[in-house]
Amino acid sequence: xxxxxxxxxxxxxxxxxxxxxxxxxxxxxxxxxxxxxxxxxxxxxxxxxxxxxxxxxxxxxxxxxxxxxxxxxxxxxxxxxxxxxxxxxxxxxxxxxxxxxxxxxxxxxxxxxxxxxxxxxxxxxxxxxxxxxxxxxxxxxxxxxxxxxxxxxxxxxxxxxxxxxxxxxxxxxxxxxxxxxxxxxxxxxxxxxxxxxxxxxxxxxxxxxxxxxxxxxxxxxxxxxxxxxxxxxxxxxxxxxxxxxxxxxxxxxxxxxxxxx
Amino acid sequence: xxxxxxxxxxxxxxxxxxxxxxxxxxxxxxxxxxxxxxxxxxxxxxxxxxxxxxxxxxxxxxxxxxxxxxxxxxxxxxxxxxxxxxxxxxxxxxxxxxxxxxxxxxxxxxxxxxxxxxxxxxxxxxxxxxxxxxxxxxxxxxxxxxxxxxxxxxxxxxxxxxxxxxxxxxxxxxxxxxxxxxxxxxxxxxxxxxxxxxxxxxxxxxxxxxxxxxxxxxxxxxxxxxxxxxxxxxxxxxxxxxxxxxxxxxxxxxxxxxxx
Numbered sequence: 165x166x167x168x169x170x171x172x173x174x175x176x177x178x179x180x181x182x183x184x185x186x187x188x189x190x191x192x193x194x195x196x197x198x199x200x201x202x203x204x205x206x207x208x209x210x211x212x213x214x215x216x217x218x219x220x221x222x223x224x225x226x227x228x229x230x231x232x233x234x235x236x237x238x239x240x241x242x243x244x245x246x247x248x249x250x251x252x253x254x255x256x257x258x259x260x261x262x263x264x265x266x267x268x269x270x271x272x273x274x275x276x277x278x279x280x281x282x283x284x285x286x287x288x289x290x291x292x293x294x295x296x297x298x299x300x301x302x303x304x305x306x307x308x309x310x311x312x313x314x315x316x317x318x319x320x321x322x323x324x325x326x327x328x329x330x331x332x333x334x335x336x337x338x339x340x341x342x343x344x345x346x347x348x349x350x351x352x353x354x355x356x357x358x359x360x361x362x363x364x365x366x367x368x369x370x371x372x373x374x375x376x377x378x379x380x381x382x383x384x385x386x387x388x389x390x391x392x393x394x395x396x397x398x399x400x401x402x403x404x405x406x407x408x409x410x411x412x413x414x415x416x417x418x419x420x421x422x423x424x425x
Numbered sequence: 426x427x428x429x430x431x432x433x434x435x436x437x438x439x440x441x442x443x444x445x446x447x448x449x450x451x452x453x454x455x456x457x458x459x460x461x462x463x464x465x466x467x468x469x470x471x472x473x474x475x476x477x478x479x480x481x482x483x484x485x486x487x488x489x490x491x492x493x494x495x496x497x498x499x500x501x502x503x504x505x506x507x508x509x510x511x512x513x514x515x516x517x518x519x520x521x522x523x524x525x526x527x528x529x530x531x532x533x534x535x536x537x538x539x540x541x542x543x544x545x546x547x548x549x550x551x552x553x554x555x556x557x558x559x560x561x562x563x564x565x566x567x568x569x570x571x572x573x574x575x576x577x578x579x580x581x582x583x584x585x586x587x588x589x590x591x592x593x594x595x596x597x598x599x600x601x602x603x604x605x606x607x608x609x610x611x612x613x614x615x616x617x618x619x620x621x622x623x624x625x626x627x628x629x630x631x632x633x634x635x636x637x638x639x640x641x642x643x644x645x646x647x648x649x650x651x652x653x654x655x656x657x658x659x660x661x662x663x664x665x666x667x668x669x670x671x672x673x674x675x676x677x678x679x680x681x682x683x684x685x
Binding site: 329330332333334335336337338339340342343346347348351352355 | 476478501502503504505506508509510512514515516517518519520521529530532533534535537540541543582585586589595
């Protein structure tokens with residue numbers, strides 16, 4: 165019996181990898197992707213990058229301009245995330261099994277969060293571009309909507325995972341709904357929620373670059389500006405600034421996480 | 426008069442899973458009743474149907490002269506204040522301190538706003554400290570609950586239930602996650618609560634020997650039905666009947682020891 169099960173399991177493994185291989189091969193054929201050419205062009209790309217894509221002395225003059233735009237992007241990310249987090253928290257309370265008011269509202273809330281989350285960030289930016297034009301408002305709302313959906317989902321999971329025990333006890337003691345939220349749900353979930361918010365701020369600074377290219381604002385805009393005007397040295401400096409700021413924010417959020425968790 | 430009267434209680438999950446079938450029993454004021462039976466027999470469901478943490482499919486629960494199934498949301502809250510509940514996993518808000526957790530037992534008596542901002546009266550705090558002292562937790566009062574041992578956490582759970590000034594305690598496997606010495610401490614406290622404070626206790630237990638040692642009365646549950654209801658001197662045959670023949674000699678020995 166057991167041996168049969170093992171043989172069966174191995175059979176499934178073989179089938180899985182065979183299917184994966186077939187899928188890969190068909191995708192390569194369909195997209196006319198030349199794997200050999202792809203790999204051989206990597207050295208060429210590196211050669212180009214090392215000869216052009218590095219900051220030179222002259223590009224350092226642009227630091228103040230880059231800094232202004234970078235600051236704009238960072239603050240935009242923080243603002244969008246925190247605003248989204250507040251709205252997401254309310255949606256999550258309605259969507260969580262532990263704290264939902266009734267099944268219908270619960271399903272509706274999870275549906276809303278799913279829609280906002282599953283529309284990609286770039287799609288949000290393009291949609292909003294139509295109504296807000298090329299302004300930082302577009303970037304803000306794109307980040308806001310996407311974060312709202314994502315954080316609502318993360319918060320629902322957090323609430324269900326960590327607070328159901330305490331909630332049950334307070335219900336049994338005759339506490340009211342809002343007492344339970346403030347005395348059991350918030351104290352247990354807050355650290356993890358903050359951790360999610362920090363994670364989202366990090367992610368946002370990365371995606372804000374792309375959003376900036378689309379909406380013509382922030383660090384993304386300035387990167388595109390220098391890149392398209394062939395000033396590769398300055399463009400590389402912008403990339404370095406983005407990497408540094410992401411690392412710094414990651415460091416800060418790791419520190420905060422260590423303290424609160 | 427009986428404090429608790431359960432008649433023809435049934436609970437069905439989905440289409441065919443009958444967790445409880447026609448359960449009827451009554452509990453007198455001050456009684457210490459142990460509910461025993463194999464895992465999945467419906468002990469937890471039975472306990473939760475009493476304070477309507479789970480809504481029964483059929484049947485009636487009358488507690489302290491009030492029909493539980495007829496209660497509206499707010500009336501149910503009022504009624505739940507009279508029933509303390511103890512959980513296997515303690516169900517504390519582990520990031521809060523002992524005193525904060527104990528005072529949670531008072532939330533049912535407070536306005537929503539006072540509860541949200543943790544505004545407790547002087548006498549409530551005094552009572553909390555008295556109960557904490559009684560349970561030997563004075564040194565831990567300001568410690569966070571995630572720093573306590575299992576036995577200490579369960580004592581916080583008992584304190585939180587006691588501060589409700591309950592008529593009855595529902596204890597769902599209170600010692601299932603504890604080592605033997607902590608288990609004894611907890612069972613002694615529960616026994617004391619019943620004897621000295623006259624609070625009725627309905628305790629789900631896995632350990633037959635513990636049940637026989639502490640309870641005034643045993644209710645044996647198997648597959649959602651009551652198969653034994655009587656004094657705590659079960660014969661090995663009766664233990665077999667509750668746990669089914671598959672339970673083997675282990676329970677037989679234990680049951681036999683205490684029956685003799």
